[in-house]
Amino acid sequence: MIPLSWYLILSAAIFCVGLFGVLARRNAVAILMGIELMLNAVNINLVAFWRYLSPTFIAGQVFVIIVFAVAASEAAVGLALIISIYRRRTSVAADDINLMKW
């Protein structure tokens, strides 16, 4: 049987890769992709804990579904913002978007 720790290590690795993407990429769309990777790593963790520790308690799966909904709305709003910024400033680099920075 697959040990629970394998899932945890894999999801930790994916989370850290996504974190690197969020912190290091210049393109705002690439930053959103990193966030999607991080959310997926969290989902693996949630499902693994549900399956191994409390399969009768359905809240683990419900939480994953809520995360899906939040991820979908985050992607929709984030990409709409990126398109809007691109229309106004012809750039999607995160360090060019400094209007509200001081």
Add this chain to the structure above:
Amino acid sequence: MTGLQIAFIVAGVITLVAAVLVVLSRNLVHAALWLILALAGVAVLFVLLEAGFLAIVQVAVYIDAIAILIILTVMLTRHAMRVDLVQLNQNWLWAALSALILFGGLLILFNQIPGLNVEPAALEGVADTTLEALGQSLVDVNQFVIPFEIASVLLLAALIGAIFVARPPSRPANEGGEE
């Protein structure tokens, strides 16, 4: 090493390599395609965890909707960042360092938790029982009906907000509610 473990290792390695390539690809279209592969690998992991419904939702929501949305945005904004430009900002070394430190810290944490090698408890009944319980818990007043409704309102608000934000800045008066 059982067949399940081999399947896990194959799916895990594919997911991890695809995730690394998402972060490192210079061409954003390639990054989006690697992202689709990584999401499919996560769906396979859900199947290995006997959460079949979540695997289907993963394919339908992530690969079908979010990945397509990302690819469309990449195509719409493609001229803004040419492929030959630097894709990482000047803090990328610190970013890599903090990601590595987080990973190492998590590994140390996993080592200190006892009982991570538990056998998974057997699922009750057939797989349909879990799905039925999931569906009923989402509409049960005593369980998760409030988060469920809040999630639906959140999705609606996000969709309206996305349409409003992505609207062209000065649109002609004759195409009122086209989007």
